[in-house]
Amino acid sequence: MPDAVVELVDVNKWYGAFHALKDFSLEIGSGERVVICGPSGSGKSTVVRCINQLERHQKGTIRIDGVELTEDPKSVARIRSEVGMVFQQFNLFPHLTVLENLTLGPVKARGLSRKDAEARARHYLERVHIPDQADKRPIQLSGGQQQRVAIARSLCMEPRVLLFDEPTSALDPEMISEVLDVMVELAEDGMTMVVVTHEMGFARKVADNMVFMDAGETVEQGKPEHLFTNPRSERCRKFLSQILQH
């Protein structure tokens, strides 16, 4: 895939003696939506954390837009401007208002004027359907609203790729769909997304490519319907039957 936005080739990552990623490879094309699933501890979060270099991989190559990530701070700064991230625990800044959460990056890291940054922030708050919460503190919002603010905060940096690390796992069940709806809309607008999730309904709806991981390796990947209806590996079949049971 020549127009790959993110390219991982034989990436290895160890935490001490624990081998978290074993020769992991993945290509993500522009506009592509990739869903990564697998049992806990399988390394799926590590993949997204390596893509934006919150974790440094020890072996292998990661390229963003064809440029290889090195330990050079410049290369890290570069990916930070291209890759956004949404966390399981939202990680909003509790001492700032929603609007300040959204403008901090654009103003301080990008040098936007406050006025432009606020206009942009309001635009993206609109897009995640909470335009009227701008002056509240994160703690005053529901979990679902907080996660949507977090999505808007990432969007304000106008990244080429948006990473989601189990974005709905910390939410109460009734709030999951409001976050997933926003993510589906983003997907429909053509955002390149890498989503670590167990939400198979979401995967079925938007994923171009689904990766099933176990023990730091890709066990199987392909179109979601393939994996759902006709998984080749026993591990994948077992995992999917467990989470699709309910």
Add this chain to the structure above:
Amino acid sequence: MKRAFLPLTVLVLVAGCSSSQNWGWYVIDPTTESGWTNVKFLASGMGATIQISLIAAVLSIVIGLIVALPGLSEKRGWRLVNRVYVEFIRSIPLLPMLFWVFYGMPIVFRSMGLNIPIDPFWGAIITLAVSDSAFTAEIYRAGIQSIARGQSEAAQTIGLNYYQTMRYVILPQAIRRILPPLANQFIYIVKMSAFASVIGMQELTRRANELVVTEYRPLEIYTLLIFEYLLLVLIISAGVRWLERRMGSDERGQ
């Protein structure tokens, strides 16, 4: 000034006046002319004590932060710098450090071809600030580490660099947990500033010592001295409590 000392001295006077002539509260009796002169003399050290303590506290807060930051690094070398500083400085008793700074440092400077005299005022401040900074560094470290890791990760993913992450995300949250213990540390500095008397700084304790030499009434004079420190510390703790209340009511965790 007179009004503030009156209730205190009256209290001690009442304790003393009923018994034998062994007591000599008259030396600090503000109603007599000589007593009032003595009290004024003793209290005139207050300004120096406050100045030394304040400047030392401010310096300690700055040095403490500078020392704390490498302690939070992921690089072992930086953490080592922090550990060595904290363990080393923390282990030096205040008095030997004061002697080293006051008598020793000018020699060090001279050997480097610098002519920097160290007077008692700055000698005391440097000693108090450096000695205290090992403790403030630990307070900072604990406060910053108490902010969840996800906060700095989120800051990084929106492109903030290390300085910006500290300045706009971590420190504003950590400061609420750091300020109260930091203010407590200030009380410590005020008390430790008494050591400055040894190198000739004209502060509260020095004044008391000098008066004891001329009046030879150690009990009465040192009693008043203790109450002078009590007064200072009470004022600071009232400030600390006010600060804690303010911080507490403003606390918005996630």
